[in-house]
Amino acid sequence: MARSHRSRGRAAKSREPHPELDVERLTAGWRRTEVRAGREWNVQPVSEAQAVKAYLCPGCRLEIEPGVAHLVAWRADGVLGDAADLASRRHWHTHCWRIGPT
Template sequence: MSPRRNRPRAEDVAPLDGDRARRGVEAVQSWRDGDWQVRSITAGAAVKTYRCPGCQQEIPPGTPHLVAWPADGRGDLTDRRHWHNGCWRARERRSPTVERSRSAPRYG
């Protein structure tokens, strides 16, 4: 008896689309504020600097992160936001109205 195969056969695997791999994998995530279309961005595909709305810090090129936008079609391409992965996961625990730098005093 031969050992069990752990990998799929080459003929069973669809070829990887290079453009799709660079864009990342999309998924819909449900949160209290609605459904969001979320796409993971790999380090190799991150070529620009963005500002994370969760922490107001820059996401430099080469940093894996994600892009999120409303899934119900209520927005357009300008509603896409690039987030640090941890900031996206912690966004419901943050106060949405408080924006401060790292060295700012924390009152209240």
């Protein structure tokens, strides 16, 4: 009978369930907080691969086409709470965000 070259300890480990991914922790590294015009904003980049829909940039009022890297920004200090701030998030061209929302 032929011998197996695999370690038995390794096979047992592969059957263990994988820990659940913490999406919040993964995305927190990309998200940052900025202060603009006395307001605090959450800013998160969107890569070319993640950009699958078209959006209207509030800075220049031009379309952000699918496949174009850009930013998503939402208030971090709104009085209506986190859910309302997240619901009112906007997609910005990176350049438009740099030159400043008002």
